[in-house]
Amino acid sequence: MMRFIEGSLAVSDAVRMCRPDVVSAYPITPQTHIVESLAEMVANCTLDAEYITVESEFSALSACLGAVAAGSRAYSATSSQGLALMFEVCFNLAGMRLPMVMTIANRAISAPLSIWNDQQDSISLRDSGWLQFYAEDNQEAADLHYLAYKVAEDQKILLPAMVCFDGFILSHTYEPVDMPTQEEVDAYLPKFNPCQRLDAKDPISFGMFAFPEYYMEFRYAIDQALQQSREKIREAGKEFKEKFGRDYSALVEGYRLEDAETVLVAMGSLCGTAKDAIDEMRGAGRKVGLLKIRTYRPFPGEEVAAALKGAKRVAVLDKNISLGSKGAVGLEVKDVLYGSGIPVLDYIVGLGGRDMRKRDIERIVTLAEKGEGDLFYGLREEVA
Amino acid sequence: MALSVGCTAKPGKSRGNRTGAWRVFKPAFKHNKCTKCGLCAMVCPEGCIIEQEDEFMIPDYDYCKGCGLCAEECPAEDIEMVKEEK
């Protein structure tokens, strides 16, 4: 059913239909509307879950960890500082192979303090072993939750997943979103059936420590699961298309890539703006296309290479910066295109909520055409 | 051996680690003045002092680290620590 709904509420309703047993979260802007909405559902018995009102994000994710280990489906949501406070637990969940889903309403990280959007928070957890999906709009944000649970809980994967959507830009924006019925979601997403859980009938020790003769193999196993998850995401995306009509069978999505000379690469809501800008540039005869990366972890290297192989240049828009190096997506794309001869130019954009408009996209394309890149785009005059 | 998922294990595996090899002194259970009170078994940090059918206690030397707590605590002074012969 099509509903005109705020992004956060589309997400919370999607989460409700995923039937989490345990929800644990802590207030932080701009994620709060999601967990407020879930608390209301629990209060009104429209969601049958244990809702743990913890004293910090660190405890929120720790409580989820305990719940998943005990065999329940768990959910949390956070942003920015909250995710930073969860850092240790993030690595731990993945290492212990405990699957769950957490929504990230992407927000800049302090200092300076900023409540506005960029993707530095979730990007900073890229090495933690979580699957990471980035939504372009609220439809995708809602849909990715069903898919994320399905992939995360697959017996061959067993890894936690983040569904990232841009704070305020998506979380607080009303858009039409097609919401499935509970029956449709139940038919797509099976009950959580862990291969091992804390259970007095079959006692198992979880979270042991590993000597050097074992540690590397456990880390290898996590990497292998992430590598294999590409195929699971494709399968789950294909099934999603069959059941709901929207196609998530690829980890990336191309827009007007045919004969494109300059290809933009981006993640999240920026893709919508880029598509409009591309339409205008195409109208003016400029051969520009977009490659949207929906799945950042595992990184879809093969798809990216295949999509970019005809490009004359690639302009990556990064809403994050690995300080002292480059943007995280830019680095990945440079790696994938190494040896191809295709220049990859990285642009750090939109940090801390700096607006990115169509004209900015157009200016970046112009810069790329001149070979000027690997820079912070649109800095104030006094520092430029 | 295949690795477990997420570094887990089922019970019983710690018995593969024979801590008896650490021992320098060994508790000799003399069973002369023993009153079968069971305190030695209760205070053993290894839990390796086992009651026999005759209710006398015997340590499992595969795991006894030779800490001497049992000998120190024995109210009948019936356990003697002797140098381990290897």
Added chain:
Amino acid sequence: MVDKTLELFDCGHRACGGCGPALAARLIMKAAGTDTIVVSATGCMEVFSTPYPETAWKVPWIHSLFENAAAVASGVEAALKKQGRSEKVVVIGGDGATFDIGMLCISGAFERGHDFTYICYDNEAYMNTGIQRSGATPLDAHTTTSPAGKCSTGNRRPKKDMPAILAAHGAPYVATTSIAYPNDLMQKVERAIETKGPCYVQIHAPCPTGWGYEGDRTMVMGKLAVETGLFVLFEQTDGTVTRVKKVMRKPVEEYLKGQKRFAHLFKPTRNEAEIARIQATADRNAEKFGIDIKLKKPVEKPEG
């Protein structure tokens, strides 16, 4: 009733000989029984009991991080509730995990009122990392981060009153016990587990390596701590102290002099001032909890 023959903490663990915490683990599990899920914080006990693939635990057991055991337990408890399961949730953490780094998660879990028991095995310092001071380290104890020296008499602060902090959270049952009193320990753990809501048991667990005494003296040290009044065994129900172990009190010196961590108070010269400060701590404890066994006919003081 506690089944004293039950062994749920297996042989083959890698604790030092005479380890107080290892004994605590055994006794806790005798009292807790098989229908228990244990959540451990990082620390000595976690490390010596679970090097992959050798686990000493015969019950379901989970370790996540150093500071989050109470939060993990909250999640486990919530999941069990949702699934309609009956297992009891028991957290076991050392004093570092409890008094210091895990304080936030513990406070949150107690305030929320989860049905679980938090057990702290208190060996009065960070032993796993090499004997650094914690909030549970007693006054004047030498540790590697509170060393005694020319201008230091060791740890500068008295032990934090953790039971009072958790009692202030409205915990229905708070108790202290010691490995030196196994029956007391098992009884209190059992009572805590049977009491609905968040309960706290602090187990004094002497550490031969960290305190500097021979492993066969672990029980002796535990008893002396109680007999000198430096560690009081009590039970508190709904905020009221309901039971206290009474003793014929010994001078604190008898406890201090057997441990290397207090050796600087006696050599090269006796530090009377500091020994008196520690004695004063014991005296305050004795008065606060009324632990002194009073003779029926008090000896009359001579006039004048």
